[in-house]
Amino acid sequence: MKAVINASVLIVLGKLGYLGLLKQLFDKLVIAKSVFEEVREKEVLMEINNLVDAGFAQVAETSKRELLEVLSFSLGKGEAETIALTLDIKVGNALLDDLRARKMARRMGVKVTGTLGVLKALINRESIQEKPEDLCKKLIGEDFWIEKELCIKILRDP
Numbered sequence: 001m002k003a004v005i006n007a008s009v010l011i012v013l014g015k016l017g018y019l020g021l022l023k024q025l026f027d028k029l030v031i032a033k034s035v036f037e038e039v040r041e042k043e044v045l046m047e048i049n050n051l052v053d054a055g056f057a058q059v060a061e062t063s064k065r066e067l068l069e070v071l072s073f074s075l076g077k078g079e080a081e082t083i084a085l086t087l088d089i090k091v092g093n094a095l096l097d098d099l100r101a102r103k104m105a106r107r108m109g110v111k112v113t114g115t116l117g118v119l120k121a122l123i124n125r126e127s128i129q130e131k132p133e134d135l136c137k138k139l140i141g142e143d144f145w146i147e148k149e150l151c152i153k154i155l156r157d158p
Contacts, residue, residue, distance in 0.1 A: 002028045003113070004086040005057075005095040007038040007078045012097075012115045014044025015142050016135075019051065021127050025118065029057040030091060032081035062088045075101050086110050115144065116154050123155060132156045 003026045010031070013019040022029060029051065036059045039045060051057035062068055062084040071080035079101035086094040087108060096102050097114045105112050113121075119135065122128045128135070136151035 001026055001093065002030060002089075002091040003093040003095050004030045004032065004082050004089075004091050005035070006032075006082045006097065006101070007035045008097040009095040009115050009118065010035070010039055010048060011042055011044055012139065012142055012144055013118065014042070014047050016138060018119070018122065018128065019044065019047050021122050022118070023056055024125060024127055025121055026093075030085060030089065031057055031059045032078065032085045033059055033061040034081045035078040038078050060085060060089070064088045071104065075104060083108065083110060115139075116146070116151065120155055 010019065013022070031048070036048075039048060048057065052059065062081055064084045064087060067087065068080055068084040071083055075083070076098070079096060079098050082094055082096060083101065083105045086105070087110065093111045093113055094105050095114070095118065096105060096112050102112045102114065119128065123132075132152045132155035135155060136146075136148050139146065139151060140148060
């Protein structure tokens with residue numbers, strides 16, 4: 001299964017050192033061109049480039065320009081193109097954290113998973129050995145907006 005990934009998920013997983021583990025959950029990652037531009041100046045760029053060079057990730061542009069324009073009225077450029085590209089290439093999943101973008105994507109029939117959902121799936125596969133408490137502390141330390149107790153509950157629940 002392929003997934004189209006947005007900047008926030010790329011950045012947080014990269015900073016935590018778990019970006020490469022996405023190979024255990026997906027066959028291929030697609031990064032919208034606007035998202036790639038957004039992460040160009042981030043410290044995780046080298047890791048993203050390694051995934052592209054290895055053939056696991058690819059940078060793509062949506063052909064659904066009108067949809068992108070409409071979505072851009074209420075969403076950031078990266079979120080808008082992530083959703084448009086997901087619909088354009090008929091990928092199974094969009095990896096998004098922004099609440100407004102998640103709601104919009106779901107209304108359009110797109111399956112959405114966020115950073116916590118990805119981390120939970122990796123925990124369930126026993127790919128991540130960190131305790132939820134430690135992982136949540138790291139997430140919050142990386143400016144991930146969530147209450148620590150809620151984060152722990154999400155990562156612990158079966």
